[in-house]
Structure formats: structure tokens, C-alpha cells
Amino acid sequence: xxxxxxxxxxxxxxxxxxxxxxxxxxxxxxxxxxxxxxxxxxxxxxxxxxxxxxxxxxxxxxxxxxxxxxxxxxxxxxxxxxxxxxxxxxxxxxxxxxxxxxxxxxxxxxxxxxxxxxxxxxxxxxxxxxxxxxxxxxxxxxxxxxxxxxxxxxxxxxxxxxxxxxxxxxxxxxxxxxxxxxxxxxxxxxxxxxxxxxxxxxxxxxxxxxxxxxxxxxxxxxxxxxxxxxxxx
Numbered sequence: 001x002x003x004x005x006x007x008x009x010x011x012x013x014x015x016x017x018x019x020x021x022x023x024x025x026x027x028x029x030x031x032x033x034x035x036x037x038x039x040x041x042x043x044x045x046x047x048x049x050x051x052x053x054x055x056x057x058x059x060x061x062x063x064x065x066x067x068x069x070x071x072x073x074x075x076x077x078x079x080x081x082x083x084x085x086x087x088x089x090x091x092x093x094x095x096x097x098x099x100x101x102x103x104x105x106x107x108x109x110x111x112x113x114x115x116x117x118x119x120x121x122x123x124x125x126x127x128x129x130x131x132x133x134x135x136x137x138x139x140x141x142x143x144x145x146x147x148x149x150x151x152x153x154x155x156x157x158x159x160x161x162x163x164x165x166x167x168x169x170x171x172x173x174x175x176x177x178x179x180x181x182x183x184x185x186x187x188x189x190x191x192x193x194x195x196x197x198x199x200x201x202x203x204x205x206x207x208x209x210x211x212x213x214x215x216x217x218x219x220x221x222x223x224x225x226x227x228x229x230x231x232x233x
Contacts, residue, residue, distance in 0.1 A: 003066070009026045036214075159194065170201065
């Protein structure tokens with residue numbers, strides 16, 4: 001059984017009498033612990049697809065299965081619980097809370113989505129901050145960090161709940177090339193160590209070049225699927 005499976009998934013948005021099809025009959029399968037990129041122009045359906053995979057929205061048609069759970073059979077509360085237990089998010093604008101320290105920003109999801117004892121919270125946060133190279137910055141605040149450091153904190157926050165899947169929407173868009181490559185290296189290390197599945201919506205060729213599977217979208221339709229041979233890297 002595939003780790004993630006979409007079967008004939010469609011998504012329609014309605015504004016007044018206007019109906020906008022964002023995704024059309026999308027079928028695909030994603031393996032566990034894979035590095036996958038969705039590419040395509042703005043409006044192609046990449047972000048809509050990430051919203052569905054992140055259980056932030058429901059398909060209008062078709063079915064979505066993640067780790068054995070049929071997502072479109074869950075109600076809103078059940079989807080929220082599933083999201084909190086299984087999915088992490090990395091955003092291009094970092095979305096760190098300015099009033100919280102680095103440590104507190106990373107700890108925050110453990111308060112919000114998982115009932116974790118204080119000792120275990122501390123252990124998890126310190127461990128993941130060490131993994132992303134930000135342990136020595138744990139008491140700083142977001143306004144004291146560079147863009148690359150903020151994204152490392154965002155990566156740590158996404159991973160602290162030990163999610164099965166991490167969804168990243170243009171995670172390197174606000175970073176210079178050298179910093180972006182450092183972040184991509186960190187993500188690879190996290191995937192190799194934790195077995196996390198990373199799924200990107202991106203225009204960045206640096207991420208696309210690192211992907212193992214690349215889906216090209218246009219007008220809500222998957223136009224192409226490319227599997228990259230690791231031996232050719």
C-alpha cells in the first residue's frame with residue numbers, strides 16, 4: 001500500500017456563481033521517506049494540492065489516503081487531530097511568533113497539538129534544535145536571527161512532533177542561494193534520520209534538483225511525473 005494515494009481527486013472553489021476548478025482528476029502515489037516536488041506556474045494547483053495533503057481542505061471529488069487513513073471520510077475535528085499528529089509545515093515566510101524565543105517557537109506545537117510532558121518537551125526541542133544547528137541560539141528571538149536561521153527554526157518546529165509528512169510551500173523563496181542549499185541539506189539529513197516524507201511546492205530549481213520524484217502541474221492537471229535516478233546525481 002502506498003504511503004500517500006490520491007485517486008481522481010478534484011477541487012472546485014465557488015465564488016458567487018463562478019466555479020473555479022483548482023484540481024482536475026489528480027491521481028498519484030507517494031512512497032514513505034521520499035523527497036517529492038510539485039512544480040508548475042502560479043495558479044497550476046500546487047498550493048491547493050498541499051492544502052489537501054495537509055488536511056487543511058477537503059477534495060471536492062475523489063479520495064485521499066495518507067498512512068492508511070482515508071482523509072475525506074474525516075470530519076473537521078478528526079482532520080485537525082490527524083494533522084497535528086502526522087503532518088508538519090514549513091512556510092516561505094517562516095511564520096515564527098515574534099514574542100516567543102527560538103526554544104518556545106519550536107516547543108509551541110507540542111502544546112497545541114500533542115499532550116507532551118514538560119521533560120519530554122524539553123528533550124524533543126533540544127534534540128531537534130541540535131539537529132538543525134540552532135541549539136546555541138535557543139534563547140534568541142526571531143528578530144535577532146538571519147533568514148537562514150529563521151528557516152532552520154521553522155524546520156525544527158515542523159519536525160518536533162515527529163510527523164510522518166512535512167509539507168513545504170516555497171521554503172527557500174526568501175533565502176540566498178548558499179543558505180537555501182544549507183537548508184536543503186538539513187532537510188535531507190532529517191529525512192534520512194527520521195524517515196520523514198518531504199513534499200514541496202516550489203519554483204526553486206535547487207529543490208527540484210534534489211527531488212527524487214517531480215510532478216509537473218498546469219491548470220490543475222498533472223502533466224508529467226519524473227522519477228530521478230539517485231545514481232545519476
